[in-house]
Amino acid sequence: MDYGIYQDKLTRIVTDIARSHSLWILAYGTGCGAIEVPATMTSRYDAERLGVRGAATPRQADVLMITGYLTVKTLKRVIRVYEQMQDPKYVIGFGSCAVNGGMYWDSYNTIKQLDLYLPVDVYISGCMPRPEAVLEGFAKLQEQIRAGEARGATKYKDNLDYYRGNQKKIIKNWDFPDYNW
Amino acid sequence: MEGILMSILGAIATFLLAFVVGMTYGGIRRKVIARVQNRYGPPIYQNFIDAFKLFSKTTAVHHGAMHLLGPAFLMVSAVVALMIIPVLRDNIWFTNLNFKGDLIFLIYIMTFGPLGMALGAGQTGNPNSAIGVTRGLSQMVGFEIPWVMALVALMIKYNTTSVVDLMNVQNEVGQWLIFQNPFAFVAAILASLGMFRYAPFNIVGAPTELASGPASENGGKFLFTMMSAGSVFAFVKLTLLVDVFFGGASNLIELVIKTFLLYMIPVMYGVVNPRYRTEQAVTYFWGWPLLFGFLAIIYSVYF
Amino acid sequence: METFLEKIKDRISVNFELDRSSIDVERKRVDVQIKKEQIPSILRYLKENMNFRHLMHASVVDWLEEGKFEVLFMLWTPKEKIRVFVRTKLDRDNPVMENLDMIWPQLNTYEREFKEMYGIEFTGLVAPEEFILEDWEGPPPMRRDFDTEAYAKDVFSERIGREDAQDVRETIAKRSGEVIPDFAKKHSR
Numbered sequence: 001m002d003y004g005i006y007q008d009k010l011t012r013i014v015t016d017i018a019r020s021h022s023l024w025i026l027a028y029g030t031g032c033g034a035i036e037v038p039a040t041m042t043s044r045y046d047a048e049r050l051g052v053r054g055a056a057t058p059r060q061a062d063v064l065m066i067t068g069y070l071t072v073k074t075l076k077r078v079i080r081v082y083e084q085m086q087d088p089k090y091v092i093g094f095g096s097c098a099v100n101g102g103m104y105w106d107s108y109n110t111i112k113q114l115d116l117y118l119p120v121d122v123y124i125s126g127c128m129p130r131p132e133a134v135l136e137g138f139a140k141l142q143e144q145i146r147a148g149e150a151r152g153a154t155k156y157k158d159n160l161d162y163y164r165g166n167q168k169k170i171i172k173n174w175d176f177p178d179y180n181w
Numbered sequence: 182m183e184g185i186l187m188s189i190l191g192a193i194a195t196f197l198l199a200f201v202v203g204m205t206y207g208g209i210r211r212k213v214i215a216r217v218q219n220r221y222g223p224p225i226y227q228n229f230i231d232a233f234k235l236f237s238k239t240t241a242v243h244h245g246a247m248h249l250l251g252p253a254f255l256m257v258s259a260v261v262a263l264m265i266i267p268v269l270r271d272n273i274w275f276t277n278l279n280f281k282g283d284l285i286f287l288i289y290i291m292t293f294g295p296l297g298m299a300l301g302a303g304q305t306g307n308p309n310s311a312i313g314v315t316r317g318l319s320q321m322v323g324f325e326i327p328w329v330m331a332l333v334a335l336m337i338k339y340n341t342t343s344v345v346d347l348m349n350v351q352n353e354v355g356q357w358l359i360f361q362n363p364f365a366f367v368a369a370i371l372a373s374l375g376m377f378r379y380a381p382f383n384i385v386g387a388p389t390e391l392a393s394g395p396a397s398e399n400g401g402k403f404l405f406t407m408m409s410a411g412s413v414f415a416f417v418k419l420t421l422l423v424d425v426f427f428g429g430a431s432n433l434i435e436l437v438i439k440t441f442l443l444y445m446i447p448v449m450y451g452v453v454n455p456r457y458r459t460e461q462a463v464t465y466f467w468g469w470p471l472l473f474g475f476l477a478i479i480y481s482v483y484f
Numbered sequence: 485m486e487t488f489l490e491k492i493k494d495r496i497s498v499n500f501e502l503d504r505s506s507i508d509v510e511r512k513r514v515d516v517q518i519k520k521e522q523i524p525s526i527l528r529y530l531k532e533n534m535n536f537r538h539l540m541h542a543s544v545v546d547w548l549e550e551g552k553f554e555v556l557f558m559l560w561t562p563k564e565k566i567r568v569f570v571r572t573k574l575d576r577d578n579p580v581m582e583n584l585d586m587i588w589p590q591l592n593t594y595e596r597e598f599k600e601m602y603g604i605e606f607t608g609l610v611a612p613e614e615f616i617l618e619d620w621e622g623p624p625p626m627r628r629d630f631d632t633e634a635y636a637k638d639v640f641s642e643r644i645g646r647e648d649a650q651d652v653r654e655t656i657a658k659r660s661g662e663v664i665p666d667f668a669k670k671h672s673r
């Protein structure tokens with residue numbers, strides 16, 4: 001009888017539960033959406049009771065929130081921030097601008113498909129999504145984590161060529177350090 | 182042989198106790214803050230979940246040997262301090278390594294961890310860490326003086342530098358030291374506000390201002406180590422205060438009640454206060470706490 | 485108030501050769517248009533001799549049909565609380581102007597923006613190349629003949645499902661039976 005698999009499975013289940021109940025978010029305040037995050041965190045909606053809590057730096061964070069439209073210039077920073085975060089890490093796209101360009105669909109400087117450049121786990125629609133929707137998004141993410149489906153970091157690592165290709169297509173003057181972890 | 186085994190088991194039990202109690206207190210603190218802000222707040226065991234999650238994260242990046250050692254320094258200083266302090270009175274499990282002169286050693290070892298952390302934070306090269314470290318050291322200059330004065334007052338009065346002796350003195354007289362030398366207690370508790378680094382003295386790790394200061398480059402297991410070291414250290418400080426001023430505790434329940442009540446002082450002081458600036462914090466400690474420190478020494482010399 | 489505004493207008497037009505001038509009593513505003521060579525001297529005169537110390541705003545309008553850029557400076561005096569608009573028209577094909585940031589240092593920022601967004605050159609401007617856009621290689625994006633939609637289609641891929649997105653202006657006009665005049669149709673997005 002080989003107990004190794006069961007052991008692995010048990011560890012995975014326990015860690016996934018712990019991870020799903022402790023999401024430290026790095027709210028990358030692009031666009032209009034940054035203003036919904038305080039509302040979600042404070043008294044009325046109190047995301048901390050779900051274990052959602054702000055993190056100060058990318059190194060400590062689990063969830064990267066892209067709160068709104070993303071210009072090419074910001075995308076450059078977002079990619080660096082994402083690559084500094086430690087595994088396992090998740091990305092939440094926030095608002096219709098992150099989903100498909102929103103009202104900036106014909107802007108000369110705004111990307112329209114976030115998942116071409118970063119592996120997005122959950123999209124929250126709305127312009128702007130209300131805190132209820134944000135909490136729902138977190139609940140969805142927790143569900144995904146518990147089911148073992150939110151493996152964005154692995155996806156990014158495995159398909160690095162694809163993501164890099166897309167990123168390099170729109171970011172001229174590529175001067176990034178290598179992604180090596 | 183049996184004695185050694187007993188000591189090792191006792192040390193492990195002490196550590197586990199300190200870890201669990203410290204973590205739970207941290208969770209209670211978060212809950213208290215949430216209730217004060219009219220929120221529901223995270224569950225009390227939230228800190229354990231956070232710690233476990235941090236432990237299960239990969240830590241693929243480091244900035245050199247000192248950076249790796251920084252959190253370890255914190256942990257070492259916390260554990261060594263824990264091993265020196267008598268947790269319970271006359272208990273074979275928790276006697277640990279206390280010796281004559283441990284009070285002086287404790288004063289030293291309690292600053293050792295933050296200093297090691299400062300070295301580690303310096304090597305990360307993050308400007309926020311450097312600012313946090315300078316702030317931390319200035320704050321330490323502030324609160325160490327009343328803290329040491331309070332302890333020195335007790336040493337002068339009872340002519341001993343041992344925590345166990347102080348506990349025995351209180352037992353013989355039948356009166357806690359908080360009543361025998363209240364000035365020393367006030368100075369010590371005000372200094373411990375700074376030692377706990379909760380608001381308004383959280384200028385070191387100010388999350389919104391400094392991006393958590395010295396910890397800003399530390400994620401995953403580094404942060405786990407720092408978090409557990411912080412919890413153990415909180416327990417150490419509380420137990421020391423209980424031992425010195427409240428006659429120690431003869432069983433765990435008494436210890437938990439006493440430490441919890443003491444712990445609520447910095448927490449409650451914190452939830453209603455915003456953050457000080459560095460120079461405000463230092464002037465705070467060099468104001469009333471210092472005065473009480475002087476009074477304590479005068480009181481123990483002349484009365 | 486009207487006579488006062490008239491007096492200001494007269495005083496300006498005595499000293500400078502204006503293309504056009506008007507007053508707006510309701511908004512307490514004097515509006516003058518002038519050749520671009522005279523801009524530094526008129527701004528300096530208004531600032532130093534007539535106490536219009538505060539530069540409220542500077543902006544550019546693209547008159548595509550005329551082939552001109554209109555540069556606009558809005559000045560304000562704190563004492564009488566009156567505004568003076570100084571306008572000048574530049575040739576759209578060769579928009580060059582003199583650097584003005586010694587009069588108001590904050591004009592430096594405005595000039596960098598004009599340079600980047602409209603391609604207006606300021607002779608003698610000392611400033612870094614890039615202002616807001618990073619690694620921008622296309623034409624100045626705020627010019628009206630720059631087709632942002634085509635550019636966005638070309639550079640950023642669109643998510644499937646948005647192809648039937650309609651022109652808001654047209655859709656609302658159709659629904660309410662409004663007639664959009666021809667000149668408004670073209671660049672209305």
Ligand code: SF4
Binds near residue numbers: 032033067069098103
């Ligand atoms: S989705 Fe709406 S609210 Fe959000 S960034 Fe875009 S325009 Fe702003």
